[in-house]
Amino acid sequence: MATKKSLKKSAVAETTPHHDSPLYSLGQSPQEMSKGFSPESAPDPGTCVLWRQQQFRPRVWLAVADWSGQPPNNLRPNTQLGSLVPQWGIGEQNRLVQVTNQHQVFTPFPSFMAPPNVLLAPDTTVLQWEAIVWTFQNPRTPCWGTP
């Protein structure tokens, strides 16, 4: 059975784009993203703010872009999830959660997004989705509660 670490690596390989691709750019490698975090020392609140704004948020947007097949720069905070896919429903929501988790949005923390287990409305916006992903982090990261 594959370990959690090897599974995470394979997920990264799956989603890491070619560096020339204008559509999909993670911007930073997971190693770069984990800069400043170490298992021994908990991040301070300021570091958490920077991590949430500069790393977590872009990864959620990239996941939405990946899921919808849209270039990330086509997205806006008020873009509705239901407008990005042919037919919004539980299946699409499943796939969005799946893609969000493939993008390892909580790196360097070993957390994933738990499925909301309710059907979100098709007019849920990208900004709201960002907050939903944050709320459904599992297990809660040390940055839980960061404004």
Place this chain on the structure above:
Amino acid sequence: MKRRIPTLMILALFGVSAHAQAQSGWSAQFVDSAIEGPVVLLDFGGPYVFDPASHSATLSDGSVSVDLSNPVLLASDDSTGGLIQATAIPTGPIGGNVYLNVELKDFKNSKGTVVLNDPHGAKNFLLVIASRKKDQLYTVNVAVPAKGSVRLVAGVSSAPVRNQLTIQIQNDDSQLFFQSLSRDIRKVLIFYDFGPDATVSNVDTRAKHIDPPPTGGTAVTIYPADPFPFHATPYKVSIQIPKTDLPKGMQAAVVGDTYKITASANFPSPTVTETAADYDFQPTFTSAVNQAKQTRTNTGLFILTVKPVLFLHQQNVDGRPRRYSYWTDFRPNISANVDTQPEKSSSTPNRVTIALDSELGFTRQRAWGRPAAGAEVVPAASGGQAFDQFTWTNGVRTDTDRDFKIFSTYWHTDLAFDLWKWSESQAFRTQNLTPAGTASHAVRTPLVTAYRFRPSFGYDLGSTTVRSGTLNPVLGSSVSRTLVKLDTMLEIRRNVTFSVVDTGYYLFNATHRNARDYLTAQIAVNTGLLLRLDTNKIQSAIAFTYQRGEQPPLFKSVDTISLGLKLYK
């Protein structure tokens, strides 16, 4: 809303006759972190395009372009010696030159490096950014807390979670705070304040449960006794904490017995469709033909459908590469199609179905396969990677007539297919996304603004009983039938919707005419928000409906034309 700032200092320092505006939607947050030191994070309220050559940022809608080469901070007092210049770095990349925020650092004035936060108290600054248009400045307020001060920062969960709020403890021990609060968490009072213009009363509640900070974390999680209410506009949440439970570093400064912190909650309407799925109500005026008597009667016909989604559980969404994902849910539903005529002379459908259905759904990705190592990821088409969706429904159903004289109770199973792009919603077909930095175009309106093609097949097994009257000898008392259903819809220019639902039955126990069929065809002209009220997005349409054929439980011949109002979600 734009507000002109009569800041003579700004005008003097920039040496121009400029207009300074506080820009709504922008925000700036002071952050003092162990890694980066003190920085200010500027958020334009959305992504922006950064031009490295000119060091400028163009907002995603193309409306504003600002110069990031010379951002300036002005202190509200003279403690920092006036003008503070900063270096702006785009951060939060989402591909290409598009970023989500700006980091301002290296704060300097004419005397050298400036420390924005000192231990003596909180400060306020005005961040001034020049537009690329001449004589235009934008300002954003920046609140800077005292360095090392103990602070509590409250946050509210987002929908669909309405029962959690967080309190982050800065510069003190969060575990001690948790322990003191958890001694009697009910002492923490919580108020939902909807503002002076609200038509509903404010809500006073209290905390009922508290979670400790996660490992290495600094925030406790509090569960209010009453969840955050839905409200059309954002509202204030006040949390009142007993002084004795506060971190030691805060207690001296607190006047009174309690300390209040606030947060903003925003739950405008249910973003969850569990109670909003498939609502349909149609009062109609109907003309019905009684084929046996060769007569036509006019009557009122009422059509109602309520089909919520409950207890949804999603599986295989943990981020491991998989081709399939699954879900289960519970869908109790009721549909009624009844008229106002006496049962004997009625020739309209007159069917009421009450069902306790559960669904097992699964999706299968198309074009499964991994790109070779080093190969460029080919962007998926709009709408993402194609996949097929299958929904297997099982449930116990009861069909009855309007007067509840005959009941067919049976196990129902069916398998429905939503393949590839056999269905497309209006939201998807009318979206017109444009790259960041360019103005959004109006919503496009193709000829076909939505369509649906959804086949399914199933089987019913059960029995029929009568409360009064006699059983139909042709149908018998047992139910054993297969059904094939085709659900189609075509929406033209957002306004006119054609829909046809045809269900074919094969009755194994019927003594003759085993094959039956029922067709519902409808033309609906969307009248939009006919009632300009907060009707929670209920739409309306003038509907022209044709129903013909036979359907359970009576399998009486029906031939009706209806004109009515359709209210639906």
